[in-house]
Amino acid sequence: MNKAYNFNAGPCVLPKEAVESTINAIRNFDNTGIGLMEISHRTPGWERTMEETRQLWRDLLNIPNEYEVLFLGGGASTQFFTVPANLLKTKAAYLQTGVWAKKAVKEAKLFGKVDIVASSEDKTYTYIPKGYTIPTDADYFHITTNNTIYGTEIKYDMDCPIMLVADMSSDIMSRPVDIKKYGMIYGGAQKNVGPAGVTFVIVRKDILGNIGDRAYMNPLPTMVDYRTHAVEEAKNISMFNTPPVLPIFVMHETLKWVKDLGGVAEMNKINTKKSNMLYEEIDRNSLFRGTVENKEDRSIMNHCWVMAEGRENLQDAFMAYAKEHGMVGIKGHRSVGGFRASLYNACPIEAVEALVQCMQDFEKANK
Numbered sequence: 089m090n091k092a093y094n095f096n097a098g099p100c101v102l103p104k105e106a107v108e109s110t111i112n113a114i115r116n117f118d119n120t121g122i123g124l125m126e127i128s129h130r131t132p133g134w135e136r137t138m139e140e141t142r143q144l145w146r147d148l149l150n151i152p153n154e155y156e157v158l159f160l161g162g163g164a165s166t167q168f169f170t171v172p173a174n175l176l177k178t179k180a181a182y183l184q185t186g187v188w189a190k191k192a193v194k195e196a197k198l199f200g201k202v203d204i205v206a207s208s209e210d211k212t213y214t215y216i217p218k219g220y221t222i223p224t225d226a227d228y229f230h231i232t233t234n235n236t237i238y239g240t241e242i243k244y245d246m247d248c249p250i251m252l253v254a255d256m257s258s259d260i261m262s263r264p265v266d267i268k269k270y271g272m273i274y275g276g277a278q279k280n281v282g283p284a285g286v287t288f289v290i291v292r293k294d295i296l297g298n299i300g301d302r303a304y305m306n307p308l309p310t311m312v313d314y315r316t317h318a319v320e321e322a323k324n325i326s327m328f329n330t331p332p333v334l335p336i337f338v339m340h341e342t343l344k345w346v347k348d349l350g351g352v353a354e355m356n357k358i359n360t361k362k363s364n365m366l367y368e369e370i371d372r373n374s375l376f377r378g379t380v381e382n383k384e385d386r387s388i389m390n391h392c393w394v395m396a397e398g399r400e401n402l403q404d405a406f407m408a409y410a411k412e413h414g415m416v417g418i419k420g421h422r423s424v425g426g427f428r429a430s431l432y433n434a435c436p437i438e439a440v441e442a443l444v445q446c447m448q449d450f451e452k453a454n455k
């Protein structure tokens with residue numbers, strides 16, 4: 089087996105330690121003599137794991153007590169309709185910064201009026217719109233903080249006059265977040281915090297209290313109602329039904345790894361270093377150019393670039409060369425073309441060094 093550097097956009101690289109300890113737990117969970125996939129989710133050891141996972145979220149992101157942390161199924165795509173089902177009473181506002189955001193808009197339209205306050209679709213989502221006005225009569229404002237496909241990111245916690253709801257699927261735990269600025273944050277785990285199969289939802293408790301008004305107008309199926317899964321409301325430990333035990337366990341191990349490394353502030357330092365290394369090479373290398381219009385909009389997670397003008401004929405050759413040198417998952421999304429390298433938390437700096445080296449060697453061979 090050759091060395092493989094995993095730059096996949098998601099599912100993607102996980103910390104080795106998390107994978108190893110999961111393998112052990114699959115054989116024997118918590119010294120029960122029974123494997124993780126074979127225990128009852130009401131086993132005390134599992135209830136403890138659920139609570140520890142929730143506590144890791146609280147500790148790492150400094151989540152205040154006024155917020156619930158839920159672990160659900162269905163992926164971020166299920167949240168695209170669950171959010172409006174619970175929160176949209178008359179009108180919602182959306183910032184359309186990519187196809188994930190657009191898909192969220194499509195679902196919200198099933199529940200009420202949607203105001204797209206700004207969109208960067210005109211330029212294939214290669215920038216983050218600025219200077220828009222958030223309507224104060226909307227029930228909430230929805231943003232996608234990191235646009236996985238295009239490599240743009242809102243890297244700060246914005247001030248918002250109404251409830252701010254964020255899809256943070258692909259940048260959660262990459263930096264400290266000022267949770268209080270948000271009413272709700274959600275995402276699929278499979279980019280930065282675990283494998284596919286579990287979705288995290290961080291939601292302010294008073295918002296849960298207001299769901300009743302909407303449910304009165306338009307009854308919610310039990311599983312769709314956030315209150316069903318909330319610890320306080322449901323008087324359980326957020327296990328209305330069988331939780332995705334295996335993905336949650338991997339998430340637990342992944343977050344422990346983040347904590348051991350020093351937490352999200354430390355993670356952000358490492359991520360910034362990795363990201364700068366790659367962008368510097370994209371900007372320096374005469375064969376390539378970055379696709380994101382403004383440098384301040386560049387994602388520190390997903391890095392997109394194409395061949396420089398006049399060098400387009402080398403695209404397939406570079407792809408083949410990179411593959412030969414162990415680079416996996418660097419093909420750009422079909423809507424952008426070129427290349428994309430996702431440098432999530434678990435992507436080691438050695439992988440970035442290898443990619444940069446590969447780009448430099450290819451340039452030398454093709455001067």
Ligand SMILES: *Cc1c(COP(=O)(O)O)cnc(C)c1O
Pocket residue numbers: 098162163164165166188232234235236255256257258275276277279
């Ligand atoms: C991957 C991704 C999604 C889709 O997540 P699923 O869990 O597959 O539904 C949504 N939003 C963003 C920003 C993503 O990166």
